[in-house]
Amino acid sequence: MKRNLSVKQLAKLAGVSAGTVDRVLHNRGNVSEKSLRAVEKVLSEYGYKYNIHASAISLRRSYRILVVIPAPGKGDYWSSVKSGIEKALGDYADIQISLDWMFYDQFDLFSFREVKDRIDAKLYDAAIIGPTFETDTREFCGRFDEESIPYVFVDAMIGGTSPYASFTAPQEACGGMVCRLLLTNREKDSDIAVMNMKRKGGVSSSNVLERRAGMDSYLKATGRSAEIIKEVEISLTEPQGNVDAVARFLEENPNVKGFAVLNSRGHIMADILTKIGVKGIRTVSFDLTEENIDCLKAGTLDIIICQRPVRQGYSAIVALIDHLLYHRREPGVVHHMSADIIIRENFPYYSEI
């Protein structure tokens, strides 16, 4: 069974013309039952692999891709996703892709609604969605489903939708990682503090909730008491009281030897602990944001878990190209990204891609 036959060769074998083979390969119809069977027979016998180069060069139409994600801030998670998308665009510069960026405020449902209502799905060949609000996202995706326009999720997956692919991190497992990294190997376990942020509406993001649940599962699975987790609240809007609150908390919980910040605000806790002057507490946070990186370098933040946002964005584009141009991949797959453990020593060499 030799591979890599060209369309022309296949056509000869099937006793039809290249045009007909092409019509079969792309399900473009207008093929007689007889020709169809002939081509399919040859195809199943010899197999066929697109020559992506020839395909790309010939198929030089342009694609419009919509990107709807939370507004990126300087050096934060979503700016990483964005740069991953942009990097992919550069790597595939020979394919004409034009992007429409739409940003919303991830803390404001109405900003998402406003963006979403402005969008005409029909204009696009595909979409990349960084979801936050379940119900509204589901409704939004429905509009793409109706038009059979493929979309992929980055960062999180929303149930009840049918994305072409999803790229997300294993949040539960990350919760377990946090525990393992913070529990020292003592005979008697030390305690772990979790920093919670007071938030408008009091709701934590689903990622944070899943990570928190992962911590509990870990403790259960390793036969430890859930009691060793202590929670402390931090206010973003009224930060003056935070230092005192943490100091008091640590006095009351002297066995705390590790601090977990389940979102990207580890730098806040690092700064507070530095102000208080405590030593010997290990801190973990998420996302290689600029602030977190500074703390890592300064040694005030010990570990950052990176969920490869750049790669998520990059993979999203690659998945769509694979689909739109090359008709490969099976749809609907949820791709879990690696959860990388970054410390001061490996950071300088770290590359997501």
Next chain:
Amino acid sequence: MKRNLSVKQLAKLAGVSAGTVDRVLHNRGNVSEKSLRAVEKVLSEYGYKYNIHASAISLRRSYRILVVIPAPGKGDYWSSVKSGIEKALGDYADIQISLDWMFYDQFDLFSFREVKDRIDAKLYDAAIIGPTFETDTREFCGRFDEESIPYVFVDAMIGGTSPYASFTAPQEACGGMVCRLLLTNREKDSDIAVMNMKRKGGVSSSNVLERRAGMDSYLKATGRSAEIIKEVEISLTEPQGNVDAVARFLEENPNVKGFAVLNSRGHIMADILTKIGVKGIRTVSFDLTEENIDCLKAGTLDIIICQRPVRQGYSAIVALIDHLLYHRREPGVVHHMSADIIIRENFPYYSEI
């Protein structure tokens, strides 16, 4: 300054033909001073980016690449490098590359000499070398230099050679990582044990030596005493005595709370510690070999540092393709791979590529 001009367009702008532009782009000579200047002027004004698809499709010659690496064992480091090379070949199936694999015994200089003497450099378009023996590798590379055949290093770089690229891990920094991961956050530092293997000739590999040096630098840089590192010897050839030796070692050094194995044999130490029945000692080793992975899952090995061997192999091929086909990249660059920290919780989701 618009981009993505085609060769034809550039030719028109320079007042020459496409053939001449092509000759300039590929340094193929036979171009008059005048034409050269005209083309270069246009080139510098407008820039030029190959359309890799058109290039690949047109340039359909085949390439022979030589791969000289230590013999891979099942699920070990070099088998990962090998699978990275093979994966790249699959991804670039549209480019005709044929590989000649040559394996040598990394513990036997003479096996390398034997392999090397069998090789006729002129047969190849490029080579990938996993070096072990400095002097002989240097001589070997000289033969490629003479023929202007590009070669890349994986795993390590050998001084005094001029590879097109090198892919290697930051071994010194990895030594630092080991220390940081093993030192608990106590007021008083615990000790770290380093496992050494008795070896024929008593020489450690250069990677191990660099990692060991990195540990010392780390201690110095963080103001700790070099005294906290204790060394224990293990015998590969006479393993019966190992368990007792380690047990005795731990009795004599009760403050050891972390074990470092600077090569890929962490599983040996993990098994010994399990036999002895000690708890509360954290162990670190290198490379995601099958044995190490088993120990990681069983919880007897705590941390594995992975230096992305798959990616090293993959990148080596990509670098050569970039060079041979697309004339891009600047030569001579040493690419440091990420050093990934793998624990039981992130292992299931870990992907090098």
Next chain:
DNA sequence: CTGTTAGCGCATTCAC
């Protein structure tokens, strides 16, 4: 030294 040209494998248009 230089311009012209054929052809790579695929997609698509246009006659038949």
Next chain:
DNA sequence: GTGAATGCGCTAACAG
């Protein structure tokens, strides 16, 4: 329904 013909951008062989 179908095949022939054209072109994508680049490379290389060839004729001048």
